[in-house]
Amino acid sequence: MRTSLAFWSILRKDMKNYYLKPPNISWGIIFPISWTLMFFMRSATPVDLRDILPGVMALSVLFGTTSMLAVTITFERRSRSFERLLLAPISLNMLMLAKTTGAIVFGIVNAFIPVIFAFFLTDLSGINWFFTIIGVFLIAVTSTFLGLFIAVSANEVFEAQTFSNFFRFPMMFLCGLFMPMEKLPVFVRPFSYILPLTYGVDILKFSITNTGNFKIWISLIVLLGYSVSLFLVSMYNIRKKWIY
Amino acid sequence: MYIINVKDLSKSFGDFKAVKEISFSVKKGEIFGFLGPNGAGKTTTINMLTGLALPTSGAITIAGLDGIKNIKKVQQIIGIVPDESNLYDEMSGYDNLVFCASLYGMEKARREKRALELLKQFSLDDTGNRPFKTYSKGMKRKLTIAAGIIHDPEILFLDEPTTGIDVESARQIRKLIKELNAKGTTIFLTTHYIEDAERLCHRIGFIVSGKVVKISSVYDLMNEAQQENIMEFTIDQNGEDLESALLHQFPHVAIKQLSPYSIKISSVEKIELMPFMRFFEEQGAIVSEAKILRPSLEEVFVKITGIEINRLKEEKEGKKR
Numbered sequence: 001m002r003t004s005l006a007f008w009s010i011l012r013k014d015m016k017n018y019y020l021k022p023p024n025i026s027w028g029i030i031f032p033i034s035w036t037l038m039f040f041m042r043s044a045t046p047v048d049l050r051d052i053l054p055g056v057m058a059l060s061v062l063f064g065t066t067s068m069l070a071v072t073i074t075f076e077r078r079s080r081s082f083e084r085l086l087l088a089p090i091s092l093n094m095l096m097l098a099k100t101t102g103a104i105v106f107g108i109v110n111a112f113i114p115v116i117f118a119f120f121l122t123d124l125s126g127i128n129w130f131f132t133i134i135g136v137f138l139i140a141v142t143s144t145f146l147g148l149f150i151a152v153s154a155n156e157v158f159e160a161q162t163f164s165n166f167f168r169f170p171m172m173f174l175c176g177l178f179m180p181m182e183k184l185p186v187f188v189r190p191f192s193y194i195l196p197l198t199y200g201v202d203i204l205k206f207s208i209t210n211t212g213n214f215k216i217w218i219s220l221i222v223l224l225g226y227s228v229s230l231f232l233v234s235m236y237n238i239r240k241k242w243i244y
Numbered sequence: 245m246y247i248i249n250v251k252d253l254s255k256s257f258g259d260f261k262a263v264k265e266i267s268f269s270v271k272k273g274e275i276f277g278f279l280g281p282n283g284a285g286k287t288t289t290i291n292m293l294t295g296l297a298l299p300t301s302g303a304i305t306i307a308g309l310d311g312i313k314n315i316k317k318v319q320q321i322i323g324i325v326p327d328e329s330n331l332y333d334e335m336s337g338y339d340n341l342v343f344c345a346s347l348y349g350m351e352k353a354r355r356e357k358r359a360l361e362l363l364k365q366f367s368l369d370d371t372g373n374r375p376f377k378t379y380s381k382g383m384k385r386k387l388t389i390a391a392g393i394i395h396d397p398e399i400l401f402l403d404e405p406t407t408g409i410d411v412e413s414a415r416q417i418r419k420l421i422k423e424l425n426a427k428g429t430t431i432f433l434t435t436h437y438i439e440d441a442e443r444l445c446h447r448i449g450f451i452v453s454g455k456v457v458k459i460s461s462v463y464d465l466m467n468e469a470q471q472e473n474i475m476e477f478t479i480d481q482n483g484e485d486l487e488s489a490l491l492h493q494f495p496h497v498a499i500k501q502l503s504p505y506s507i508k509i510s511s512v513e514k515i516e517l518m519p520f521m522r523f524f525e526e527q528g529a530i531v532s533e534a535k536i537l538r539p540s541l542e543e544v545f546v547k548i549t550g551i552e553i554n555r556l557k558e559e560k561e562g563k564k565r
């Protein structure tokens with residue numbers, strides 16, 4: 001009871017202080033629109049919005065979650081308000097789950113904004129919504145814990161953002177978001193296979209365009225494995241670095 | 245009865261030993277001062293006691309609980325006020341307090357009532373709806389203390405509570421600390437303000453270079469430091485004119501200081517007041533004041549730690565800036 005109350009208070013505080021601020025709301029809307037427009041404009045042939053939807057959704061989640069974690073964790077560490085949370089009588093695991101749940105929710109909401117636009121512009125019938133939601137959820141969880149891993153490693157917000165780009169930009173090109181993996185040079189494909197977003201995008205491709213390279217259960221297991229591993233490694237790093 | 249027991253507590257950062265096998269106990273209901281210069285190990289000790297740092301070795305017992313293994317249970321009964329504010333700038337004073345209360349599992353109605361009570365008690369009720377970032381330093385410190393006691397802790401850890409704030413706010417905070425203690429809260433206070441320790445603490449521990457060099461009550465510390473008795477007389481004549489007669493009549497005393505209207509004498513023996521009053525009367529001098537001079541805690545600190553007061557003052561000013 002006591003722990004759940006603290007959990008909801010931290011989540012509510014983060015939502016109010018960070019996620020529901022106008023700049024973040026506008027980021028959540030403008031970012032996916034920009035990506036969609038970019039693909040419309042650069043393509044010589046009419047682009048099927050449905051084809052680019054998995055990539056735009058995955059990118060929206062990836063950028064949304066990792067950017068927000070850099071703020072909610074690194075900024076609070078810098079201003080020492082995170083110390084107050086560490087001194088509260090709630091377990092570190094529960095505390096970090098409370099801190100990351102906000103980013104997961106933000107990521108999921110971001111993912112569905114391009115879907116709302118697509119609903120008015122293209123035919124969305126035949127989409128497997130169950131696996132779409134599962135896929136978005138797992139991408140949001142994995143990306144958030146990747147953001148947590150980065151935030152724990154950085155001391156400043158700008159460091160966290162720079163460090164995030166080190167992961168985010170290669171993922172844009174290597175995870176089959178907009179270019180099929182089979183078109184990538186053979187020597188870079190192994191990198192694609194070790195990046196979690198590859199599997200997240202594959203779930204979305206399976207559920208939205210009925211394509212995809214892997215069996216769905218493989219992608220689900222890989223993403224779950226990444227989520228648990230990244231969370232545990234981050235917890236280990238927090239105990240080592242912050243409870244010194 | 246001791247509420248905090250620390251035994252052979254050490255903390256190392258690589259090869260550097262910040263705290264070196266310190267042992268001390270804090271009695272239930274007392275104000276215990278932890279005094280030392282910057283870098284002595286005060287904050288590292290408080291961090292270990294509150295769960296922000298893991299000891300390299302040693303044991304901590306707080307209210308009968310293992311302070312290392314059961315730190316989350318310990319955190320339920322302690323309050324912590326760090327040396328710098330750790331509240332949320334964007335949130336109002338009231339919202340900060342309500343949020344802090346929720347971290348301790350307090351129900352909505354109870355935490356809202358308690359937040360309003362504390363804002364009133366700390367004279368912040370008029371500014372409770374203002375964002376925390378608009379508060380002055382003194383107001384911020386008061387609200388940080390209020391956040392530290394929102395859950396009515398048995399023990400309150402205060403790290404440098406009056407550093408860097410104005411005189412009036414410091415006075416108010418000292419008063420609040422005394423009031424909290426009068427209600428039964430045990431207070432563990434770190435400071436390098438000797439005046440704070442002297443005014444507030446029942447017992448004091450001196451820490452220098454990671455080692456506790458002395459623990460005693462303020463009264464005992466003063467008495468131990470007093471190697472000679474000193475008395476000062478304020479008179480209506482030039483003290484220098486009375487020097488030879490005084491030394492002739494009282495050969496066991498030494499003149500420490502002479503000035504036109506004052507004589508300061510010292511003796512290893514106890515100084516009786518009446519013979520001196522008679523002496524001055526015989527000399528035709530009127531004594532307007534006679535007082536026994538006791539060593540200040542500053543002098544005790546210098547004697548025990550070997551650290552010059554000037555250095556401490558420089559550190560104080562540095563921290564203020």
